Amino acid sequence: xxxxxxxxxxxxxxxxxxxxFIVYGLARNMPGSPLTVQLGEVDPSRKLSAEDQERxxxxxxxxxxxxxxxxxxxxxxxxxRGDLGRSFSRKQPVTTLIGERIGPTFLxxxxxxxxxxxxxxxxxxxxxxxxxTTDERGTSLLLYVLYSFPTFVAALFLxxxxxxxxxxxxxxxxxxxxxDLPADANWPTRVADVxxxxxxxxxxxxxxxxxxxxxxxxxxxxxxxxxxxIRTARAKGAGRWRVLLHHAFRNxxxxxxxxxxxxxxxxxxxxxxxxxxxxxxGMGRLFFESIRxxxxxxxxxxxxxxxxxxxxxxxxxxxxxxxxxxxVSVE
Amino acid sequence: xxxxxxxxxxxxxxxxxxxxxxxxxxxGCRESPNDDLGVGPQVDVKPELxxxxxxxxxxxxxxxxxxxxxxxxxxxxxLDRATTWIDRPVQDGLELLRAAQAKENLLCSADEALTLKNxxxxxxxxxxxxxxxxxxxxxxxxxxxIDRHVMGxxxxxNPIMISTSAEFDILGLTGFGLFSFGRDLEPFAAAExxxxxxxxxxxxLDKVVMRDDLVWSxxxxxxxxxxxxxxTVIMDPRVPVPAVRSGTDQxxxxxxxxxxxxxxxxxxxxxxxxxxxxxxxxxxxxxEKTWEQDPTLKDSPEHVxxxxxxxxxxxxxxxxxxxxxxxxxxRRENWSTVxxxxxxxxxxxxxxxxxxxxxxxxxxxxxKAGDIHEMILTPEQWTTQTTxxxxxxxxxxxxAPEWVSFHLGxxxxxxxFADRRVRRAMSYAFDYDEMLDKLCYGLYQPCAGNFPDxxxxxxxxxxxxxxxxxxTAEALLDEAGWIDRDNDGIRDKxxxxxxxxxxxxxxxxxxxxxxxxxxxxxxxxDRIGVRMNVKPVESTVLQDLxxxxxxxxxxxxxxxxxxxxxxxNIWKTGAMRNFVNYSNPEVDRLYEEGRRELDRAKRxxxxxxxxxxxxxDQPYTWLFWRNSFYGFSKRLRGYVFxxxxxxxxxxxxxxxxMPSE
Numbered sequence: 001x002x003x004x005x006x007x008x009x010x011x012x013x014x015x016x017x018x019x020x021f022i023v024y025g026l027a028r029n030m031p032g033s034p035l036t037v038q039l040g041e042v043d044p045s046r047k048l049s050a051e052d053q054e055r056x057x058x059x060x061x062x063x064x065x066x067x068x069x070x071x072x073x074x075x076x077x078x079x080x081r082g083d084l085g086r087s088f089s090r091k092q093p094v095t096t097l098i099g100e101r102i103g104p105t106f107l108x109x110x111x112x113x114x115x116x117x118x119x120x121x122x123x124x125x126x127x128x129x130x131x132x133t134t135d136e137r138g139t140s141l142l143l144y145v146l147y148s149f150p151t152f153v154a155a156l157f158l159x160x161x162x163x164x165x166x167x168x169x170x171x172x173x174x175x176x177x178x179x180d181l182p183a184d185a186n187w188p189t190r191v192a193d194v195x196x197x198x199x200x201x202x203x204x205x206x207x208x209x210x211x212x213x214x215x216x217x218x219x220x221x222x223x224x225x226x227x228x229x230i231r232t233a234r235a236k237g238a239g240r241w242r243v244l245l246h247h248a249f250r251n252x253x254x255x256x257x258x259x260x261x262x263x264x265x266x267x268x269x270x271x272x273x274x275x276x277x278x279x280x281x282g283m284g285r286l287f288f289e290s291i292r293x294x295x296x297x298x299x300x301x302x303x304x305x306x307x308x309x310x311x312x313x314x315x316x317x318x319x320x321x322x323x324x325x326x327x328v329s330v331e
Numbered sequence: 332x333x334x335x336x337x338x339x340x341x342x343x344x345x346x347x348x349x350x351x352x353x354x355x356x357x358x359g360c361r362e363s364p365n366d367d368l369g370v371g372p373q374v375d376v377k378p379e380l381x382x383x384x385x386x387x388x389x390x391x392x393x394x395x396x397x398x399x400x401x402x403x404x405x406x407x408x409x410l411d412r413a414t415t416w417i418d419r420p421v422q423d424g425l426e427l428l429r430a431a432q433a434k435e436n437l438l439c440s441a442d443e444a445l446t447l448k449n450x451x452x453x454x455x456x457x458x459x460x461x462x463x464x465x466x467x468x469x470x471x472x473x474x475x476x477i478d479r480h481v482m483g484x485x486x487x488x489n490p491i492m493i494s495t496s497a498e499f500d501i502l503g504l505t506g507f508g509l510f511s512f513g514r515d516l517e518p519f520a521a522a523e524x525x526x527x528x529x530x531x532x533x534x535x536l537d538k539v540v541m542r543d544d545l546v547w548s549x550x551x552x553x554x555x556x557x558x559x560x561x562x563t564v565i566m567d568p569r570v571p572v573p574a575v576r577s578g579t580d581q582x583x584x585x586x587x588x589x590x591x592x593x594x595x596x597x598x599x600x601x602x603x604x605x606x607x608x609x610x611x612x613x614x615x616x617x618x619e620k621t622w623e624q625d626p627t628l629k630d631s632p633e634h635v636x637x638x639x640x641x642x643x644x645x646x647x648x649x650x651x652x653x654x655x656x657x658x659x660x661x662r663r664e665n666w667s668t669v670x671x672x673x674x675x676x677x678x679x680x681x682x683x684x685x686x687x688x689x690x691x692x693x694x695x696x697x698x699k700a701g702d703i704h705e706m707i708l709t710p711e712q713w714t715t716q717t718t719x720x721x722x723x724x725x726x727x728x729x730x731a732p733e734w735v736s737f738h739l740g741x742x743x744x745x746x747x748f749a750d751r752r753v754r755r756a757m758s759y760a761f762d763y764d765e766m767l768d769k770l771c772y773g774l775y776q777p778c779a780g781n782f783p784d785x786x787x788x789x790x791x792x793x794x795x796x797x798x799x800x801x802x803t804a805e806a807l808l809d810e811a812g813w814i815d816r817d818n819d820g821i822r823d824k825x826x827x828x829x830x831x832x833x834x835x836x837x838x839x840x841x842x843x844x845x846x847x848x849x850x851x852x853x854x855x856x857d858r859i860g861v862r863m864n865v866k867p868v869e870s871t872v873l874q875d876l877x878x879x880x881x882x883x884x885x886x887x888x889x890x891x892x893x894x895x896x897x898x899x900n901i902w903k904t905g906a907m908r909n910f911v912n913y914s915n916p917e918v919d920r921l922y923e924e925g926r927r928e929l930d931r932a933k934r935x936x937x938x939x940x941x942x943x944x945x946x947x948d949q950p951y952t953w954l955f956w957r958n959s960f961y962g963f964s965k966r967l968r969g970y971v972f973x974x975x976x977x978x979x980x981x982x983x984x985x986x987x988x989m990p991s992e
Binding site for chain 1: 484486487492494568569571573574576577580629630638651653654655656657659686687688689690692693696697699700702869870871872874875876878907
């Protein structure tokens with residue numbers, strides 16, 4: 001096990017170096033720089049002179065004289081000292097930026113993922129058990145309708161219903177933001193307020209995943225249900241649900257564990273659209289905006305974080321295989 | 332910088348080899364997992380700059396003196412003896428507005444205005460007339476809070492680091508300044524902070540005597556030394572000041588002679604000098620101990636603490652800042668009352684809460700629900716989403732012309748647009764009526780050039796905006812040698828021995844209206860044998876390509892500055908914003924003369940002539956002037972529009988109020 005982990009660790013380091021090198025190279029070679037965006041400001045009375053541009057480029061280490069791979073080496077050197085740099089556009093250390101956003105993102109994504117699994121697994125099993133019946137087809141149709149309903153439209157409808165029409169009633173929900181309370185509010189009130197603000201983003205992030213996850217489970221289950229040992233179990237007189245849960249479902253766990261492993265980065269990846277609509281201070285918008293702003297330190301900080309989580313998720317999935325299937329071994 | 336480069340050079344070969352090898356071995360690995368990238372709506376957030384920690388880690392190098400002449404200010408007595416001073420206006424923006432409104436006829440009562448639906452120019456005028464009034468005595472609720480809308484968060488609360496609209500909005504209320512300008516964009520010294528302002532007869536000096544009843548939010552006195560210190564910091568090349576340096580860099584020096592007297596020394600006697608002496612001010616007693624150690628003004632613990640709770644000199648102070656959510660400002664009692672004595676009028680709102688909402692649909696819902704009291708409406712929102720009782724239940728809306736114009740720019744260095752006749756043909760080819768009536772909902776006015784018709788610098792004889800005339804367009808192209816020689820339906824011309832078809836690309840951002848206008852132009856050009864390909868690109872890419880002049884044509888827009896000279900860097904040969912490579916010695920000369928001409932009428936003549944030349948040369952096909960569209964809560968009063976919208980002038984936001992319940 002220890003040898004396996006050490007091998008995976010070194011492979012992960014090489015993979016991370018490759019990912020960050022490629023992403024840094026791509027980011028630095030995209031058209032434009034942080035100064036390009038600055039120069040796009042509409043107020044013409046506050047324009048940077050050419051000399052000022054050069055001065056700032058030199059200060060930031062993005063001048064033409066410094067090749068991008070030297071910039072990458074600097075970034076890597078700073079990273080080795082635990083320093084992810086400072087955002088060009090937000091004027092904060094990247095670690096602080098990520099620290100501020102990770103909680104809100106995890107709150108929505110984590111609960112959403114949990115809800116998705118809690119609803120999708122029973123739905124998938126139910127669909128397998130009732131395969132081909134009218135109620136199964138009805139449920140599938142409904143899930144497909146939800147799946148194809150754009151999040152931004154659903155969000156708008158939910159906002160109109162819960163934040164505008166139901167305003168003043170007990171069903172009222174906040175329109176946007178994470179909290180309306182002042183900074184000195186006591187924590188129980190604050191928790192309740194944040195929870196109310198999180199409901200609509202969570203609903204929007206959850207409903208689209210339901211169809212995908214439940215169909216994934218159903219497809220795997222149907223594959224297993226065709227196996228001989230299921231027929232044997234039935235022949236032995238095992239009940240329908242016992243066959244489904246005890247014999248079939250356990251054997252679909254490997255693909256589910258893979259899926260779970262791949263979900264790890266999504267937990268803090270956030271969603272641009274939902275965060276934008278609900279003014280939720282999440283990671284998705286930060287990544288999207290940092291690319292538009294050519295904010296290299298933030299792009300790299302987030303890329304590193306997502307890459308680490310992807311690798312960790314894969315490692316976790318690989319390790320979990322051993323637990324869900326005794327035939328698999330790290331050796 | 333030298334230290335860092337040496338260190339990196341030492342590391343370079345090893346890192347490069349290792350990383351390139353890793354990249355080659357593992358180039359098939361998965362990309363980062365954000366599926367939402369690229370599908371989110373285009374966000375129009377104005378970013379700003381900061382430093383990187385790469386800078387932070389560098390040893391502090393000694394300040395490099397800017398390349399300016401050594402400056403040794405003379406004694407004030409000598410200066411006064413040798414100078415003839417001319418008094419300049421010291422005014423209170425609110426009083427100016429009050430005086431102007433006293434002469435205006437009220438078109439209807441406020442109650443009546445609140446029942447109107449803004450669907451015509453008449454009702455718009457009535458709404459502005461009745462609801463734009465300043466309050467009578469005791470009419471305003473001085474305990475009121477206003478919830479304002481901003482599209483993006485603050486990058487910094489340090490006034491010299493600002494560059495975005497949100498920062499100008501918020502720091503406009505917290506910052507200290509000596510100068511301002513009114514609704515007509517005429518500059519003056521602010522009576523709230525200045526006793527007198529004088530300019531030397533030779534135009535090389537400006538002397539300001541400040542009031543002695545000004546205090547920072549920590550209770551320290553605001554003095555002339557703060558101004559001189561701020562100038563020093565702004566001009567230090569180590570300080571990564573993004574925007575406010577322009578203008579300040581034209582000064583020879585700034586010197587505080589005592590606590591209240593400050594003199595600005597100019598390099599040349601220019602009409603634009605007044606704009607160069609208006610810069611943000613830092614509290615010297617706070618930053619003098621810290622800025623040398625941390626010239627980034629952001630990284631040291633002291634500067635981090637100041638970023639969260641800045642010491643301010645304006646009428647409001649920041650009392651709460653939740654990043655990405657809201658910024659709450661509270662009226663400073665020691666702005667209006669110093670040592671127990673009321674020294675100036677207090678602002679109408681006790682609290683100003685800026686709510687950050689990036690999504691325009693959510694902002695509109697927030698306005699309808701009463702969560703915010705004002706917002707900028709998009710033309711689509713104005714036309715289709717704010718016409719029902721749902722909107723008018725709590726709100727009303729108003730619009731006014733704004734000095735922001737849009738155009739199609741022709742790169743004169745491309746083989747297609749070097750000839751003026753071709754550029755004029757482009758302008759004659761376009762269907763302006765279709766654009767204005769259908770694509771722009773009839774909301775915008777046609778544009779004929781650089782300066783608005785009602786501005787002091789526009790030609791006396793109004794220039795007629797171009798109209799579609801395909802016959803003239805074709806004749807001009809024929810005359811310029813663009814004829815369909817190979818009968819393939821596209822005009823062509825022999826250039827350097829090669830037959831070049833008239834086919835080019837136009838760059839535009841991904842906003843639907845801009846794409847639609849370019850597609851309309853493409854359709855128009857198809858009819859005269861010119862093929863144009865529309866290429867929508869990401870806004871940063873568009874900016875990059877235009878700044879590098881790597882385009883044939885582009886869709887763009889400019890906001891006019893407070894002075895016509897701000898357009899010099901669009902039209903002067905080789906200037907920074909001269910993306911289309913326009914060059915006309917007469918225009919260059921007129922800009923130079925305009926800057927040096929101190930007589931307003933003569934100066935206006937120079938800019939009017941520039942406008943006429945540009946009209947003839949058509950380096951742009953000017954499209955339209957954009958209006959300001961605003962939704963306001965029915966509880967709000969006092970909104971008055973300038974050519975820069977309802978907030979960005981004096982009094983601007985200061986004239987807004989809410990009536991007592």
